[in-house]
Amino acid sequence: MPICPLLRSVLRAVALGALFGAVLRATPVRAGIEFETRRDLDIGSEATAFVWLGGTNAPLLVADGNGLQAWRLTGSNLQRGARSPAGRSAQVLAVGPMPLTGPRQVAFASRDAARIAIAPLGADGALGPATWIDLPALARAAVVAPLAGGTGAAVFVAHDDGLSVLQQAGETWQRRELAGPRFATDLAVVANREGRTDLVAADEASNQLHVLRGDGNGGFAPAAPIATQRRPRRVVAADITGDGRADLLVLGEDGLTVHRAAPSGAGFLDGESLWAVPHLADVATGDANGDGRVDLAVVDRSRSTVTVLLATPSGGVSLGETYLAGTGPEHLLVADVDADGQLDALTLNTLAGSATLLRGRGDGTFEGIVGVRGALGDLTAVVVDDFNRDDLPDLAVASEDGGRIGILLGRGDGGFTALPPIAVGRQPRALAVGDFNGDDQVDLAVVNFGSDAVVILAGDGRGGFAAPSAIAVGIGPSAITTGSFSSPTATDLAIVNSLSDSVSVLYGDGRGQFPTVATFPVAARPSFLIVGDTNRDGNQDLVVGSEFSEAVAILLGTGQRLDAPTTNKLSGTARPSVAEDFDRDGQMDLVNPDESGGRIEILPGTAPGQFGAPLYILVGRDPRAVATGDFDRDGRIDLAVVHRDTQTIAILLNRSATDLPAKPPRARGGAS
Numbered sequence: 001m002p003i004c005p006l007l008r009s010v011l012r013a014v015a016l017g018a019l020f021g022a023v024l025r026a027t028p029v030r031a032g033i034e035f036e037t038r039r040d041l042d043i044g045s046e047a048t049a050f051v052w053l054g055g056t057n058a059p060l061l062v063a064d065g066n067g068l069q070a071w072r073l074t075g076s077n078l079q080r081g082a083r084s085p086a087g088r089s090a091q092v093l094a095v096g097p098m099p100l101t102g103p104r105q106v107a108f109a110s111r112d113a114a115r116i117a118i119a120p121l122g123a124d125g126a127l128g129p130a131t132w133i134d135l136p137a138l139a140r141a142a143v144v145a146p147l148a149g150g151t152g153a154a155v156f157v158a159h160d161d162g163l164s165v166l167q168q169a170g171e172t173w174q175r176r177e178l179a180g181p182r183f184a185t186d187l188a189v190v191a192n193r194e195g196r197t198d199l200v201a202a203d204e205a206s207n208q209l210h211v212l213r214g215d216g217n218g219g220f221a222p223a224a225p226i227a228t229q230r231r232p233r234r235v236v237a238a239d240i241t242g243d244g245r246a247d248l249l250v251l252g253e254d255g256l257t258v259h260r261a262a263p264s265g266a267g268f269l270d271g272e273s274l275w276a277v278p279h280l281a282d283v284a285t286g287d288a289n290g291d292g293r294v295d296l297a298v299v300d301r302s303r304s305t306v307t308v309l310l311a312t313p314s315g316g317v318s319l320g321e322t323y324l325a326g327t328g329p330e331h332l333l334v335a336d337v338d339a340d341g342q343l344d345a346l347t348l349n350t351l352a353g354s355a356t357l358l359r360g361r362g363d364g365t366f367e368g369i370v371g372v373r374g375a376l377g378d379l380t381a382v383v384v385d386d387f388n389r390d391d392l393p394d395l396a397v398a399s400e401d402g403g404r405i406g407i408l409l410g411r412g413d414g415g416f417t418a419l420p421p422i423a424v425g426r427q428p429r430a431l432a433v434g435d436f437n438g439d440d441q442v443d444l445a446v447v448n449f450g451s452d453a454v455v456i457l458a459g460d461g462r463g464g465f466a467a468p469s470a471i472a473v474g475i476g477p478s479a480i481t482t483g484s485f486s487s488p489t490a491t492d493l494a495i496v497n498s499l500s501d502s503v504s505v506l507y508g509d510g511r512g513q514f515p516t517v518a519t520f521p522v523a524a525r526p527s528f529l530i531v532g533d534t535n536r537d538g539n540q541d542l543v544v545g546s547e548f549s550e551a552v553a554i555l556l557g558t559g560q561r562l563d564a565p566t567t568n569k570l571s572g573t574a575r576p577s578v579a580e581d582f583d584r585d586g587q588m589d590l591v592n593p594d595e596s597g598g599r600i601e602i603l604p605g606t607a608p609g610q611f612g613a614p615l616y617i618l619v620g621r622d623p624r625a626v627a628t629g630d631f632d633r634d635g636r637i638d639l640a641v642v643h644r645d646t647q648t649i650a651i652l653l654n655r656s657a658t659d660l661p662a663k664p665p666r667a668r669g670g671a672s
Contacts, residue, residue: 032583033604035639035652037617038356038368040326041078043071045353050331051093052346053104057339059125060346060355063090063108070125073337078355082126086117095121096144096153107155107166109139116142116157118166118173133173137161145189145197147218154218156199158184163201167218179222181210185233190246193265198223200248202232209235209248209259209268228271229254238285240294241315249296251280256298260315274317275309278302286334286343288320289364297345299325299332303646304620305371306332306345306356310364321415323368324620324650326352327598336360369619372416374647377402382642382649383431384629385442388463393629395640396444397649398428405431405446409463414632414653422457424468426450432480434491437512445493447477454480454495454504458512471514475500481529483540485557494542496526503529503544503553505562520565522553533557578626580637581605583656593623593641600626600641600652619643619650 043050046065053059059070059081067088070081087093090108097104106127109116114137119130137160146153147167155166163180166173184201192198192213199212199220209228212220226248234251241247245261248268256275259268279302288295293311300307304327308320328351337344342360349356358366376399387394392410399406404423408416427450436443441461446468447454453472457465474497485492486507493506493514502521506514522544530543539557544565553565578591587605594601599618603611624644631638636654643650 032585032656033589033602033615034655034657035617036367036369036655037652038324038326039359040349040352040354040356040618041071041073043078043348043353043355044069046089047348047350047353048089048091048110049093050333050346050348050355051095051106052333052335052337053095053121053125054335060337061093061095061106061121061125062348063087063093065089068106068108068125068127072124073357082122082124084119084127086119086127086130092116092139092142092157094142094144094155105144107142107144107157109135109142109157111138114138114159116155116166118155131173133166133175135159135164135175136177140184141187143187143189147197147214147216156187156189158187158201163187163199163212165218165220176218178212178220180212181206181208184210186235188235188237188248190237190248193245200235200237202228202235202250204231204233204252207232207252209250211267223267226259226268226271228252228259229257229273234281234283236283236285238294238296240285240296240311240317242293242311243315249274249283249285251283251298253278255280256283256296256309275307275319277307281330282332284332284334284345288334288343288360288366290362295320295364297332297334299329299347301329303371303373303648304329304349305373305646305648306347306358307373308345308364308366320364321366322371322373322648323358323366324371324648325349325356326354326618327621328352329356370414370651370653371620372408372418372649372651374399374406374649375418376404376406376421377647378644379642379647379649380429380624380644381431382625382627382640383433383444384627384640385433387442387459387461389441389461392633393631394463395627395629395649396431396433397642398424398431398446399647400427400429400449403428405444405457407463407465408649410629410631412631412633414638414651416631416651419463422465422468424448424455424457425453425470428455429478430480432482432493434482436491436508436514438510443512445480445482447480447495449476449478452477452497454493454506456512456514471506471517473497473504473506473517474502474519477504479527479529481531483531483542485540485542485562486560488559494529494531494544496529496544498526501526503542503555503565505542505555507561518562520553520555520562522565523549523551523567525549526553578628578639580628582637582654584636584658591626591628591639593626595622595624598623600639617652619652620648621646623650 050062067085071078087108092109094107104121117130120128141158163178181203186202188200196214196216201210208225211223230253232252236249237246248259250257255277257271281301282299296309307322309317325347326349329347331348342362345358358368380400381398395408404421407419425448429449430447432445441459444457453470455468476499478498479496507516534541542555545552555562590603602615639652641650
């Protein structure tokens, strides 16, 4: 008999309802639940590069396996425009007027042949006849720039054998070779103090930036190279200090580095780290908050995120928000894509066949899913509570491979401030919160899968915790919950031991100790726990189950202890989930992470035991766990979604329409 799909999303109360014989039914009623989400635009598969053509409502030119495709943003969607079979799988795209007063042209090249094409562009992105120019080797990067201030433009090309400059002479193009490094990864052009164009090439082999000084007549002479960070792969010229001189931004193995223009106007200073984060794929510049300074946006390929770095008056940067993008973002542009007067950010997600659009609000923030970066390792669990007693929800997250937990204190605006991580032992896999010692502070219980123990951390009410204290349980503990099994005032713990097919119950003494540990055998491969009064006798019971079986073990409570388990069955597979009334309609809604789909599923409640059609929200790769809290203090319950591999916590702010007043702060303590 197939397992009912809805029962895969059963939460604690509904799973207990199934034991009592309640019926879970789907209804076609449309829910009023809405969250701030990311906007992915389908641009087809095999996209390799893109470029914005500039101007009001200008098209986006995308290279893919079929050629060059123009796209235009209409409302919330991209509409296909002109297509040319030229430029198939191009990895090099550069656009500009050549000559400067003439029509725009596009230069494009792939890694299939040692040549580059230059073609005129129509206003709709349509290509005119292309001129193909042979190169000494395969192209790696290209940029269009004037040779001297305001005069003729050229196409500068980095290829496997060095650098070339292409200039138009009448109807033909002439190519000259320049003294540059082989296998340069990127090129940038800089206007020097004489108004001439200099060329900067990033060289991974030597960890240097090679500078070629322009003489204004098309000639270039090598200058002293600039030592930079390890394996530079991207170089961008931008005036981030606001002194009228271009600085050099470099991406490489060490993150984002800036070489500021020397005060004399000749050359550049030593590199200064702006953001020491690996796996950055691209950087783009623009004034995101309208203060007249150049802000930065960077793409993290491994985390699939875009992070904003806002310029400060002192010439530095401050960390803005991080936003989730599609899978495999490789390229980024910052432009007014939707023609509303505010700069937007657009990523090309090469592994997803999509582009993620982050619409700018004009204040340095963007519409999209805010992602909190973890610095612990892979993330396996999350709980929400008020750890510093400021009536704002905070987060605790666990990193299984890092053996640590992180505390992130809520700011009340949907953002969080991370505290130093806490080492807790081998492979922490699950978390629970509660006041275990009766001091009215929130404490933490951490399940350590690798050491077969539960670690207790007493909270100090300021966001800090005492040294961890370990209690041995069964083999391979993997889930935890709190309950009051020994008395109405006690806080006890129940832990699933997935490798010894058992459940351990730790009876608390109310003073932070758990002197009695009882372990019971249960069905094979237990994975979840549910606390509730299954026989309606006023005492809490414990249900232990596996997501792979319909059988569950029920441990009935006497008010002083839990009895030995008995076996029962659900009408389908039950998994604990998250339940909240997101749209404030009086019905509980259900949430489950869909790890394989990179999304979360929300089942909107329409009546007791009845749910509307599922809502799906794209988040990021491998969403592992979900927790809830009102993170921006607007009275609506938001979601925090932990992504294991990308080490990111997605914050989904609730935007459901409601006229009800804001809810009071959530009580501290309780089960996770």
